[in-house]
Amino acid sequence: MDAGRAAGGINESPPGGEVGLGASRRAVRPPPRPEWRCELLDGAKVEETLLEVNNIEVIYNHVILVLKGVSLSVPKGGITALLGGNGAGKTTTLKAVSNLLHSERGEVTKGSIEYRGRRVQDLTPSDLVKMGVVQVMEGRHCFEHLTVEENLMTGAYTRRDGAGAVAADLEMVYNYFPRLKERRKSQAGYTSGGEQQMCAIGRALMSKPETILLDEPSMGLAPQLVEEIFGIVKDLNEKEGVSFLLAEQNTNVALRFAHYGYILENGRVVMDGPAADLRENPDVKEFYLGVSEEGRKSFRDVRSYRRRKRWLS
Secondary structure: OOHHHHOOOOEEOOOOOOOOOOOOOOOOOOOOOOOOEEEOOOOOEEEOEEEEEEEEEEEEOOOEEEEEEEEEEEEOOOEEEEEOOOOOOHHHHHHHHOOOHHHHOEEEEEEEEEEOOEEHHHOOHHHHHHHOEEEEOOOOOOOOOOEHHHHHHHOOOOOOOOHHHHHHHHHHHHHHOHHHHHOOOOEHHHOOHHHHHHHHHHHHHOOOOOEEEEEOOOOOOOHHHHHHHHHHHHHHHHHHOOEEEEEEOOHHHHHHHOOEEEEEEOOEEEEEEEHHHHHHOHHHHHHHOOEEOOEEOOHHHHHOOOOOOHHHO
C-alpha cells in the first residue's frame, strides 16, 4: 500500500469507467458520507446530511460530458471544500446543485441530487432559495448600478418575515463586513474586488440561508483579503450555523478552513477525506501545495514533474 492510500480517512476513487457517451459504464460506488454528527438528548449520535449528490453525470449541449459520476455530501453545520484546477468541474457541480444548468444548456443526465430528502431536479432555483440554498456565483456578480445597500436588500426579496427582521439581518451583515457599512451608499460597480465579494456574500446572507454554495471566493483577491474572507466564512459557520459548500482552487487556504474536502479532476472525485488528513497526504502536498518529501519545489520543477499521481496508477 502506498503512502497516499495509507493516509488515514482518505478515500481514493478508481480511475476506471471513463468512457464515451452511449457506451457501457461500470457502476461507481459513491464515497462514504463524512462523519459529521449531532448529539441527541440521550447522548446518541446521528448523522444529519443536508445535501446528497449521488453519482451524477452532467452533459452540456447534449454532447460534452463534464461530470462523470460525482458523489458528495454536505453535513449540517459543516464547511465542505470542492477542490481542483480549472476545468475540473467544480462550478458545474455547484450549478447542478442550485439547478442553474439549464441556462447554459446543461443537464443532469444520470444520478440524483437531494436536499433534505427532496429531489433538486424537481425544484426551481427560486424554490431552492426559499428552502435555504443560495449560490454566490464566481466573479462577484453584483448589480453595478445599484448601491451596496440596495444590492444587499435584493437578497431579502423572497423573505416574508417583516421589515424588522430584514433590518436586523442587514445590521448583522454590516457587523461581519464593516467595510460595506462605510460604502453602503456607493455604487457597487465603483467598489474594489474585495468589497464586491463581501457584497455578494452579504447579499446571500440577507436571504437567511441554511446552506451557501460559494464559488471561487479567493479569485482575483490579494492574499490578505482572501484570509479575511475565509475568516468571515468560518465565523458565519460557527456563530450563525450556516453550512458551506465552497469550490476553490486555493487548496492551501481551503483545507485550513474546511472540515471535509473532495478533490475533482476531469469531472470525477479522485480523493476525499477530512481536511486535516488531506493536508498531510503526500499527493495533495506535491500536486496541489507544491511541497514534496524533499521540501518545497520551485515552479520550474513542478512544471516539468512527470511522476503520475497515485490515484491514476
